[in-house]
Amino acid sequence: MDPMDVSTGRLQPASRKWRLTGWLLAAVWLFFLNVPLGTALGQAEPWRRWLGVGALVTFGVAYVLLFEWARAHRQASRPIPRGRAVAKLVGLLALGLLSSFGTGADWMTTLVFVATAAVFLLPGWWALVVVALAAATPLLAGYLVPSWTGETTVFFAVLLASFAMFGVAALAQRNGELRAAQQEIGRLAVAEERARTARDLHDILGHSLTVVAIKAELAGRLVEVDPSRAAAEIAEVEHLARAALADVRRTVGAYRGVRLAEELAGARSALAAAGIAADLPAELPELPAERDQLFGWAVREGVTNVVRHSGARHCTIRVSPEAVEISDDGRGPTPDTAAAGHGLVGLRERAQRLDAAVVVGGRPRGRGFVLRVALSSAGAR
Incomplete structure (x- = not known):
């Protein structure tokens, strides 16, 4: 052969x-x-x-x-x-x-x-x-x-x-x-690998560049009002840019990994820079490595969308052993939200590998948007 x-x-x-x-x-x-x-x-x-x-x-x-x-x-x-x-x-x-x-x-x-x-x-x-x-x-x-x-x-x-x-x-x-x-x-294997690389690069750069843009905008407003804080924001922009570059290199080399704890820390910083109050879990449950990574990707995608599109004032993230949920009090879903962009497509592909479900939609009470990733047994409840 x-x-x-x-x-x-x-x-x-x-x-x-x-x-x-x-x-x-x-x-x-x-x-x-x-x-x-x-x-x-x-x-x-x-x-x-x-x-x-x-x-x-x-x-x-x-x-x-x-x-x-x-x-x-x-x-x-x-x-x-x-x-x-x-x-x-x-x-x-x-x-x-x-x-x-x-x-x-x-x-x-x-x-x-x-x-x-x-x-x-x-x-x-x-x-x-x-x-x-x-x-x-x-x-x-x-x-x-x-x-x-x-x-x-x-x-x-x-x-x-x-x-x-x-x-x-x-x-x-x-x-x-x-x-x-x-x-x-x-x-098909080559096409799948290319799609995986494109998906990872989108998820990594989409989040990182969004935070960089927000912090750069904040630093621009603070230059004359509070120069020392503006300098700190610029320094953080540099740090984020270098971290994004390292992420891209790890992804190209197939070494990219995402951890939920790191993503929550990044979410706190991104939400604060965007002027959005954050309600994050103080402690995290013990999670298997693959589930921890999936929930980390969910937090990254959810927070990126909150910062970019929601116009929200408050964002809440809840984590349990079976599910992670990101919700906000912003303008809520649009008619095409469920089919939106590469980010949710990539998240659904990752969730399918662990027999998990991705649910997006409006909050049960009041304005806002919810992104929930749950294992199939928990998603049924």
Whole structure:
């Protein structure tokens, strides 16, 4: 089997070893041409001898090349052109007939190769017709050419070889389908990885740049009123920018991790900079690592949306072992809130991996918005 290029999701070309094996599989069956070849070499007339030998050698080379041509199409999952396949089979049959000048009735051995090539090249019914004609020819030859006797051995050889080739052709088709499936799996894996990277970068930069923008705006208002506090805000903007850059680097290197405690600390700072009162949990329950990370992403997405869009004065975050909830007293959901943006899409994808549900909507009482991520058992309550 060919190796997979994980960067592109494509199968690499077959190695030289496997290409050589394919040539040998096609050429080994030419051994059965030894009978007509011996008959040709035994001819007393030189022209019959050399015509028979030359036609048989050309026949063998053409058969191997034809087999490789068809195999290359099947391996690449490309359809075999029917017109060209029929033309090549007619040419192969013509070479077999030409050899009859030096081989006599033994030329009919070439019909075995013509029949198997038809099975490999042509669709089902077309191949069956060629096999039937090739099998009937030895039985009818004695009636058409008095010097040729009926060759029942060739008749059975055509049937058995064709039956075997039907199995080989089916196997080749399955291998082609398997290669196509592997290519599709590789392509989807690359697409999924790109989507994951884009989602993580969006979540990281969306939150960080939102906080940076708010703090920079605050610092601009404080420059003349309270220069020392403005300087502190600018210093924090620098710290946030460096932290965001580090996050991007960790994400690109697939080392990105999110912790709920860190996100709550960042949420407190972001909400304070935006002038939004924060009601955050004083203590956190013990959570498994994956759930802690999921809840951390939920807090990051929820607080980012509160700061950006809500116009709220107060934000509350509640955490339990089964759920995390971010709510505000802002303007509430819009008609397209449930389908909003990359952030909620990415959060839903993460939640699905832990069999958790993401619920967004208005608060039960009064104005505002709620984002809730809960395990399925807790989300049902």
